[in-house]
Amino acid sequence: MKKLKGLKIDFISSSILDKKTKQKRINFILNKVKDGSILITDGVLNYAEEMDLIKETMRKVDNGFPGIEVCGLKKPTKGLNSMVERFTDQKEKIQNFFSALRGRKIEKTSLKNGLTLIGPAKVIREIKKNPNSFSVLTEV
Amino acid sequence: MFNRLFDWLLGLFGARRQIKLGVYGATNVGKTTLANRISLDWAGEKIGKTSLIPHETRFVQKKERVEIKLNRKKILINLLDMPGIATKVDYRTFRKHGLSRKSAKKRAREATDGVVEAIKWLDNVDTVLAVMDSTQNPLNQINITLLGNLEARKIPVIIVANKIDLKKAKPKAIKEAFPQHPIIGVSALKGKNMDELYDAIGKYSRRAG
Numbered sequence: 001m002k003k004l005k006g007l008k009i010d011f012i013s014s015s016i017l018d019k020k021t022k023q024k025r026i027n028f029i030l031n032k033v034k035d036g037s038i039l040i041t042d043g044v045l046n047y048a049e050e051m052d053l054i055k056e057t058m059r060k061v062d063n064g065f066p067g068i069e070v071c072g073l074k075k076p077t078k079g080l081n082s083m084v085e086r087f088t089d090q091k092e093k094i095q096n097f098f099s100a101l102r103g104r105k106i107e108k109t110s111l112k113n114g115l116t117l118i119g120p121a122k123v124i125r126e127i128k129k130n131p132n133s134f135s136v137l138t139e140v
Numbered sequence: 141m142f143n144r145l146f147d148w149l150l151g152l153f154g155a156r157r158q159i160k161l162g163v164y165g166a167t168n169v170g171k172t173t174l175a176n177r178i179s180l181d182w183a184g185e186k187i188g189k190t191s192l193i194p195h196e197t198r199f200v201q202k203k204e205r206v207e208i209k210l211n212r213k214k215i216l217i218n219l220l221d222m223p224g225i226a227t228k229v230d231y232r233t234f235r236k237h238g239l240s241r242k243s244a245k246k247r248a249r250e251a252t253d254g255v256v257e258a259i260k261w262l263d264n265v266d267t268v269l270a271v272m273d274s275t276q277n278p279l280n281q282i283n284i285t286l287l288g289n290l291e292a293r294k295i296p297v298i299i300v301a302n303k304i305d306l307k308k309a310k311p312k313a314i315k316e317a318f319p320q321h322p323i324i325g326v327s328a329l330k331g332k333n334m335d336e337l338y339d340a341i342g343k344y345s346r347r348a349g
Contacts, residue, residue: 046288046292047285047288047289047291047292048289048292050281050285050288051259051262051285051286051289054225054226054227054255054259054285055255055256055259055260057227057228058229058252058253058255058256059252059256061228061229061248061252063231063245066228066229066230066231066232067226067227067228067229067230068227068228069227069228069281070227070281071281072281072284121227121228121230127280127281128277129277129279129280129281130279131279131317
C-alpha cells in the first residue's frame with residue numbers, strides 16, 4: 001500500500017504524560033517530534049521542565065533534525081485553584097527531595113492546566129502567539 | 141538566606157561582593173551589543189563580536205570586576221554575555237549568510253552547545269538582564285520560558301527592551317506582555333537610556349553592595 005504523505009498530528013491526553021517521570025516525558029515528546037509528528041496535549045509543562053526540554057532538544061539537534069517549535073497556553077489560576085497548584089508544586093518538590101535522599105533520581109511533576117503544541121522546526125514555519133491564543137503556520 | 145547573611149557580614153567590613161550579571165535572551169536581540177555597551181561604559185573595552193548572523197555568541201563571554209558607579213553606591217559586577225537561547229539551530233540558516241557547508245555545520249554544533257551552556261549558567265547568576273527586541277512580538281516561548289524560570293528561581297530580572305531607536309520599536313508591547321517585571325527601553329547600539337538601566341541594576345540587583 002502506498003504510504004500517504006502529510007502532516008501528522010498526535011493529540012495526547014495529559015494523563016499519559018502525567019504518569020511519566022520528567023526524563024521519560026521529555027524523551028517521549030522528543031521521540032514523537034523527531035519522527036515528524038506535531039504533538040498537542042491538554043496540559044502545560046512547568047517552566048523548569050520546558051527549559052530542560054530545550055536543553056535536551058539541543059543535544060539531539062543534527063543535520064536532519066534542527067530542533068522544535070513549542071507553544072503553551074497556561075490556564076490562568078486564581079484564588080483556591082492557585083493555592084492548590086502551589087500546594088501540589090511544594091508536595092512534588094518534597095517528594096522528589098525524599099526520592100533523591102533514598103538514592104532514587106525520579107523526578108515527577110504534574111502538568112499544569114492548559115494546552116501545549118510541540119512540533120518539529122522543519123515542519124512548523126511560524127507560531128504567532130497572543131495572550132490567550134496562538135496560530136501555527138506549517139509547511140505541507 | 142546564607143548568601144544574604146554573608147553579604148551583610150561583608151558589608152559590615154566594607155567589602156562588596158561581585159554580582160554575576162547574566163545577559164540573556166533569544167538570538168539576535170542585541171545581547172552582545174548591550175554587554176559591549178556596559179563594558180565600554182565602565183571598563184573601556186568591548187566584551188565580544190556582534191554579527192547579523194544568528195548565534196554569533198556561542199560561548200559564555202565574561203568581563204570580570206566591572207565597577208558601575210551610581211549616585212550613592214558602587215556596584216561590582218561580573219558581566220556574563222550568554223549565547224542566545226533557541227529551540228532550533230539549523231545549519232542551513234548559516235549557509236544563507238554565505239558560510240561554507242563545513243563552517244555552517246561547525247557553527248550549528250557550537251551554537252547548540254552554547255544554548256545548553258547558557259541554560260546551565262542559570263544556576264549561577266545573581267541578576268539577569270532579559271534582553272528583548274522591541275521591534276518583535278515579545279510573546280515568544282523563549283521569553284516566556286526564560287522569565288518563568290527566573291521567577292521560579294527567585295532571580296531578580298530586569299527586562300531590557302532593546303532597539304528603541306528603530307521606527308518599528310514598540311517597547312509598550314513588552315510592558316503589556318510582562319507587567320510584573322521592571323522594564324527599561326534602551327538602544328544599546330546608540331547608547332540611549334543606559335543611565336536608567338544602570339539605576340535599575342542598582343535598584344533591583346541581588347547582592348548590590
